[in-house]
Amino acid sequence: MQKDPSPREPVDSDVDLRHPAGVVPVRRGEAAVVGAIAAGGAIGASARYGVGVAWPAAAGSWPWATMMINVVGCALIGVLMVLVSEVWIGQRLLRPFVGTGILGGFTTFSTYAVDLQRLLADGHALIAVGYLFATVAGAIAAVFAGTHVTRALVRRSRR
Template identity: 55%
Template sequence: MLRGQGRVVAAVAAGGVFGACARYGLGLWWPTARDGFPWTTLLVNAVGCAAIGVVLVVLTEGPRVPHPLLRPFLATGVLGGFTTFSTYAVDAQQLFDHGLPGRAVLYLGGTLLAALGAVWAASGATRAVLSARAGRGAGA
């Protein structure tokens, strides 16, 4: 079933290393106290979702056919490694454990809205840019 998928798995794994290292580095640069609002994770997930919106629109709707390993490397690997559902869940649990249920619920909902809004806005903006570029190319 997975025969011939070694290159794809390697691309995802290599991209995941970059994405996870970037997320880890941001966590070191901007740490969150155990009872503090997890701004770093919220920002990472929102930025990662915006980047996923851009990357997937460019790769699937752009004017050129990308290398077949670019999508698994970037979208699944780099950006999948960068964004983090596990840290999101742990951050929320820690807020609940510290007796901050309101902050935890705000974080859970805020992250969801920020991530969905980011991917929606970024994919829409990317489509608009691609459309404008295609229009200029046709008239030249």
């Protein structure tokens, strides 16, 4: 059993140190949230797989499909966060279903890391570095744009 952390040590709110290995029993009502995430994840991962099959990257080339998946997914996360916090308040399962599930299953930063590793291993360092920075910059810009455009549209529609 782990010791309680010191008051200055950050603790993940999903970890309960009173239980062995931080395992917390499922509380009543959480099954619906887990189900929403699982259903959304199946949808998002299937969509990502479809894009990857439709738009494969040749060895040593820029992984456009993975980059676009991550940038579009980040833009949609920005849109979603404004909508769930300012428009569809109180929809308990919407954020887990769409955000964690669909968009979490759709975006794929693990594939991004594997793409980088393959490009470097195959001697394509320049492409790898470009891909590294372009994906991060594109993802951050997409969240910013999605959030700000959606917020502006929401405010405009409320006038």
